[in-house]
Amino acid sequence: MTMVQAINSALRVMMARDDRIVVLGEDVGYFGGVFRVTAGLQAEFGKQRCFDTPISECGIIGAAIGMAAYGLRPVPEIQFADYIYPGLDQIISEAARIRYRSAGDFICPMTVRVPFGGGIFGGQTHSQSPESLFTHISGIKTVVPSTPRDAKGLLIAAIEDNDPVIFMEPKRCYNGPFNGKYDQPARSWADHPDADVDEEYFRIPLGKAKIVREGDECTILTYGTMVHVAGQVLEDRGINGELIDLRTLLPLDIEAIEASVRKTGRCLIIHEATRTSGFGAELSALVQERCFYHLEAPIERVTGFDTPYPHSLEWAYFPGPIRIGEALDRLMQD
Amino acid sequence: MKRDDMEAGKGAANRPPLSLHVPEPHFRPGDKVDYSYLKIPEPDAIPRPDETAEAGGMHALAYGLIRVLDDGNRAVGSWNPRLDPDTLLLMLRKMALIRAFDDRMFRAQRQGKTSFYVKSTGEEAVSIGAALALDREDMCFPSYRQPGILIARDYPIERMMNQIYSNRLDPLMGRQLPIMYSAKSHGFFTISGNLTTQYPQAVGWAMASASKGDTRIAAAWCGEGSTSEGDFHNGLTFAAVYNAPCIFNVVNNQYAISSFSGFAGSERTTFAARAIGYGIPGLRVDGNDILAVYAATRWAADRARLNLGPSLIELFTYRAEAHSTSDDPSAYRSAQEREEWPLGDPITRLKRHCIAEGIWDAERQEAMDLEVAREVQAAQKEAERNGILGHGLHQPDQTMFQDVFEKLPWHLKEQCAQAIHERKLKWPE
Numbered sequence: 001m002t003m004v005q006a007i008n009s010a011l012r013v014m015m016a017r018d019d020r021i022v023v024l025g026e027d028v029g030y031f032g033g034v035f036r037v038t039a040g041l042q043a044e045f046g047k048q049r050c051f052d053t054p055i056s057e058c059g060i061i062g063a064a065i066g067m068a069a070y071g072l073r074p075v076p077e078i079q080f081a082d083y084i085y086p087g088l089d090q091i092i093s094e095a096a097r098i099r100y101r102s103a104g105d106f107i108c109p110m111t112v113r114v115p116f117g118g119g120i121f122g123g124q125t126h127s128q129s130p131e132s133l134f135t136h137i138s139g140i141k142t143v144v145p146s147t148p149r150d151a152k153g154l155l156i157a158a159i160e161d162n163d164p165v166i167f168m169e170p171k172r173c174y175n176g177p178f179n180g181k182y183d184q185p186a187r188s189w190a191d192h193p194d195a196d197v198d199e200e201y202f203r204i205p206l207g208k209a210k211i212v213r214e215g216d217e218c219t220i221l222t223y224g225t226m227v228h229v230a231g232q233v234l235e236d237r238g239i240n241g242e243l244i245d246l247r248t249l250l251p252l253d254i255e256a257i258e259a260s261v262r263k264t265g266r267c268l269i270i271h272e273a274t275r276t277s278g279f280g281a282e283l284s285a286l287v288q289e290r291c292f293y294h295l296e297a298p299i300e301r302v303t304g305f306d307t308p309y310p311h312s313l314e315w316a317y318f319p320g321p322i323r324i325g326e327a328l329d330r331l332m333q334d
Numbered sequence: 335m336k337r338d339d340m341e342a343g344k345g346a347a348n349r350p351p352l353s354l355h356v357p358e359p360h361f362r363p364g365d366k367v368d369y370s371y372l373k374i375p376e377p378d379a380i381p382r383p384d385e386t387a388e389a390g391g392m393h394a395l396a397y398g399l400i401r402v403l404d405d406g407n408r409a410v411g412s413w414n415p416r417l418d419p420d421t422l423l424l425m426l427r428k429m430a431l432i433r434a435f436d437d438r439m440f441r442a443q444r445q446g447k448t449s450f451y452v453k454s455t456g457e458e459a460v461s462i463g464a465a466l467a468l469d470r471e472d473m474c475f476p477s478y479r480q481p482g483i484l485i486a487r488d489y490p491i492e493r494m495m496n497q498i499y500s501n502r503l504d505p506l507m508g509r510q511l512p513i514m515y516s517a518k519s520h521g522f523f524t525i526s527g528n529l530t531t532q533y534p535q536a537v538g539w540a541m542a543s544a545s546k547g548d549t550r551i552a553a554a555w556c557g558e559g560s561t562s563e564g565d566f567h568n569g570l571t572f573a574a575v576y577n578a579p580c581i582f583n584v585v586n587n588q589y590a591i592s593s594f595s596g597f598a599g600s601e602r603t604t605f606a607a608r609a610i611g612y613g614i615p616g617l618r619v620d621g622n623d624i625l626a627v628y629a630a631t632r633w634a635a636d637r638a639r640l641n642l643g644p645s646l647i648e649l650f651t652y653r654a655e656a657h658s659t660s661d662d663p664s665a666y667r668s669a670q671e672r673e674e675w676p677l678g679d680p681i682t683r684l685k686r687h688c689i690a691e692g693i694w695d696a697e698r699q700e701a702m703d704l705e706v707a708r709e710v711q712a713a714q715k716e717a718e719r720n721g722i723l724g725h726g727l728h729q730p731d732q733t734m735f736q737d738v739f740e741k742l743p744w745h746l747k748e749q750c751a752q753a754i755h756e757r758k759l760k761w762p763e
Contacts, residue, residue, distance in 0.1 A: 022542075022545070048545040049545075053572070053575075054568075054571050054572060054575055056568045056571060056572070058534060058564055058565055058568045059534050059537075059568035059569065059571060059572045061534075062531065062533070062534025062535050062537070062538060062565060062568065062569065062572075063534050063535070063537050063538030063541060063572050064538060065534075065535045065538060066475075066534065066535035066536055066537060066538025066539035066540070066541070066542065066552070067538040067539065067541065067542040068538075069473075069523065069535065069538075069539055070473075070538070070539045070542035070543060070546075071542070072542045072546075074538075086564070089528060089531065089565075090531060090534065090535075090565075093526060093527075093528045093531060094526060094528070094531050094535070097526075098524055099737045099738075099739075099740070100509060100737045100738055101506065101509055101510050101514070101516065101524055101526075102506065102516035102518075102524035103505060103506045103507045103509065103516070103737055104737050105505070105506075105516045105517070105518045105524060106516065106518055106523065106524050107740075138738050139738050139739065141739070161740075162740045163739050163740055207743065250743075251739075251743035251744065251745070252745070254744055254745075
């Protein structure tokens with residue numbers, strides 16, 4: 001399965017199991033979404049369960065909150081993460097706080113699906129990675145899968161979760177794992193072990209990272225598209241690094257991070273989002289606070305630049321193999 | 335046009351210069367009040383249409399003013415809900431109770447027993463009238479000036495006070511500002527401090543009810559000032575698109591803190607007329623006439639229950655007191671405004687009607703006011719036994735970390751341990 005098919009499978013499995021699950025968003029109904037993630041759901045489950053919405057992210061998320069308060073489990077789609085900003089107040093001030101401010105009187109079990117990230121020539125309004133906006137807010141969980149299998153298992157866990165979840169789908173990985181080699185054609189999921197996805201129900205718990213490859217020379221902490229790029233760089237350079245796919249940014253798997261950094265003594269953090277106040281800053285601080293005496297080199301960060309995502313210079317912006325390789329060189333120096 | 339002129343911000347010389355309009359209210363402190371600009375039609379100036387009528391044919395309702403009580407305190411016209419004496423007296427009692435409650439809690443705030451309070455004086459009919467016209471099972475998405483919904487639904491006033499005091503029995507565990515209640519059991523959605531966020535949420539609730547073939551409807555309230563928020567329009571769009579069984583109430587009390595309704599666009603049109611662009615009924619109602627509020631709400635609720643979708647009701651009223659305990663209206667509006675408000679006081683108007691109907695008299699009113707005051711006083715005494723703000727009788731510190739998520743994640747466990755540690759150092763006993 002591709003990641004698109006795996007997410008579709010997760011929605012289909014869950015909608016069949018639980019009639020409280022409702023899928024809504026721009027174009028998600030008859031057409032099946034701009035990325036075809038919701039294809040066939042309206043035909044199978046009807047218009048009451050899967051339907052198009054007006055172009056209003058505030059309306060989509062606000063209505064989903066009301067549906068959740070009623071007792072449904074809405075799974076709204078925001079077409080691109082870049083468009084989530086008009087709905088942010090509903091996420092930050094409402095969804096994230098409803099359980100807290102009502103002392104559990106009302107809850108908001110809602111999973112907001114958002115394609116994010118660059119690498120598809122989307123320009124500055126179809127390429128952003130706003131995950132740190134969500135991890136900064138108390139009361140919402142942030143999940144980022146990197147493979148079809150993870151996407152299905154994590155999405156099922158997110159839908160079953162009784163807290164609001166922002167489920168960020170790295171759209172560069174929708175149809176194949178991207179290795180960062182922009183001058184080569186996109187790869188297919190066909191030969192990837194995680195593309196062998198069970199058709200049936202299965203879940204991958206939130207808050208648990210995955211060790212993508214074990215190693216003892218350094219630790220790479222990353223998520224989403226960058227998992228594949230980082231893996232390729234380690235392979236190309238023959239570095240025996242430990243690659244950790246965080247999978248859930250909040251709650252974070254601090255045990256896996258600590259155990260790895262203590263073992264390797266070196267830590268590289270990679271994300272596609274802009275650098276300043278990005279999620280890498282939080283990871284860096286945590287590693288410094290908890291593993292300082294085990295570190296043999298300063299923590300390194302590889303990120304996008306602090307500019308809007310440029311259209312024609314996309315591959316110059318993208319934190320690809322060169323930027324990662326140079327950071328690894330610095331990290332492994334002595 | 336010359337380049338120099340363009341850079342200097344000057345347009346073509348032969349056109350009149352543009353100017354910016356900044357709204358200004360009719361009266362400021364020291365001004366004499368003259369309400370003659372307000373057009374107050376007679377009751378039944380626009381008769382009540384059938385609930386099943388086409389929204390397009392009722393635009394006049396958005397520009398008129400639905401009234402039932404006439405100047406002689408009689409209930410007249412096709413909007414008259416013809417309520418029985420018991421219901422009229424129940425309305426009177428509920429409105430008296432919320433006013434007594436407000437007075438008492440306002441004083442408690444001034445005595446430093448809580449941080450903040452918001453009165454609904456002058457607007458009691460808005461929430462009591464609507465709540466009594468709705469079914470108990472319908473879900474209300476209120477703003478902060480509709481405690482009358484809880485009062486109408488017999489929510490214990492002592493529990494409201496516990497919340498106002500943020501004490502150890504506060505059902506919201508000391509997390510919310512006073513007056514921002516939540517009571518799922520009473521169909522009262524948790525109140526947000528951010529304005530009109532409840533509009534799309536109410537629509538989502540109503541959509542869920544409709545999609546499940548339920549019979550319950552939703553109702554939302556916001557102030558006229560916050561109709562400027564995007565959420566207001568997003569909510570209305572969704573409701574219109576999906577024909578959601580939802581009633582939108584715009585409480586036009588003339589003020590958004592110190593800004594008069596002109597800053598929400600009232601100089602151009604009415605707030606009820608906002609409905610016309612969405613193709614849904616818009617009703618402009620005398621918000622100080624509880625019978626009119628009841629009748630309009632009942633009309634909109636019946637329409638929603640017939641699966642004919644949403645309605646918008648503008649409740650034309652006057653915020654008789656300050657915005658909150660942190661506000662001083664004498665600094666921005668004429669002192670006479672309240673006295674001369676042509677639509678009177680909702681409690682006085684219903685009282686006079688009940689007397690005119692021969693079901694009530696001044697003595698019984700006096701006795702009821704006393705009784706209600708005693709009820710509030712007794713509840714206050716009980717609530718204060720559970721603590722007042724800053725008194726120490728609050729929820730344990732660790733509750734601060736509960737309900738952020740369903741289960742406590744590691745980082746909150748660590749921060750909770752820190753809070754407990756700090757408490758031991760700050761207050762060793």
